[in-house]
Amino acid sequence: MEKPKLALYWAASCGGCEIAVLDLHAKILDVAAAFDIVFWPVALDFKYDSVRAMTDKSIDLCLFNGAIRNSENEEIARLLRLKTKTLVAFGSCALEGGIPGLANLTTKEDIWRYVYVQSPSTVKDAVGIYPQTHSTMPEGSIEIPEMWNTVKSLDQIVDVDYFVPGCPPQPERIWEVIEHILSGKPLPPVGTVLGAGEKTCCDECTRTRNEKKLKQFHRPHEIETDPKECLLDQGIVCMGPATRSGCGALCTMANVPCRGCYGPPPHVTDQGAKMVSALSSVIDALDPEEIEKILDQIVDPMGTFYRFSLAHSILRRVEKQ
């Protein structure tokens, strides 16, 4: 019998998701044995044209990581959707924009102005020279992708069948997903989040939780935390209450507050809004002035609450007035 065909692609991402796949260690050989890998730019030498030449829906499974940041990302997302039966948004960036999605806090114009004009590392006589999508030289002409103003998640561009969250998805969870597909068991309904839990990160965290009453927030470097007690109880802004379970609470186990990479828990559309809700419930003050003073201690709420999910939040990007 012919082996099912597997494709892996990275769009706007760091490559960590690819490492996570390789972190399956010896089991990566089982993946290679079970699937015919037809496209994996990071690890194997395939060209876009070889994908274009495939018949539609001939790839059985595509694990797509990375956000949609430029014309190339978008083109390949559409191409892979066309050629793939089961398209999986793999990792935080594909799911919800991830770290690249933080670019939605500003504009393409501002980013370019910084990088090509203001940054101290810009060479003096190159100041103000911006990349062009098309350039001609004596040797010929080249095209490079055009950068978009707004970073998008994969599902904002094409229909996605399944979602595997995490930055990166944990290898154990990846293996569960692959094992499930290999077993031939019926797949869950389209749109299901795979390789993650149905509760919040707090549910997996073994720290002791008490009645929360906070008058003061701290940044992690400002205090010495008790390793057994809930970090939020100690005034550290931890994204646990607004984050889906699945990672095994790795960060809090390492004395670091949850960063929220598994995205919002089931039935929550906006991680930042949920975090506002969660923290508002535990602030111990009723006087508006005192409340403002306490809120002042929460540094960078946008970057903290939407570290991974800004591009997929309700408002998606900052409006520059």
Added chain:
Amino acid sequence: MAFEPRIIGFLCNWCSYTGADLAGVSRIKSAPNVRVIRTMCSGRVDPAFILQAFQLGADGVIVMGCHLGDCHYQNGNHKTIRRMPFLKRLIQGFGIDPRRLRLEWVSASEGDRFAHLVNEMTEEIRKLGPLNLSVHREERQQAMHA
């Protein structure tokens, strides 16, 4: 066409909604710009509801609940009094003027106060102009033409 502000009002069932009702039965005239959504408590207003209102085209959102101490659920509005200033900071982060979100306490007997606040908010938003979030405006237009 002159700009008419679209404002969403989340009113708690026990005080503010009844206050709005009183304004109505007392025939107090007020601006027709606030679309009222009744919630069981101002504490029931999830911040996501408010973000969604802005996403769907609201120019302003006003949340009304019982005065502190009057909450039907004892401390529902204690959550609201902390949530709204927090959310104001968040929408400011999104580039939305925080004056577009307002929290007020209106009791069941304060029909005149309800009408006054509606007028005041409408005028404030009229001065601020339409919100017009670019990403969502484009998508709404595409949806209309689809």
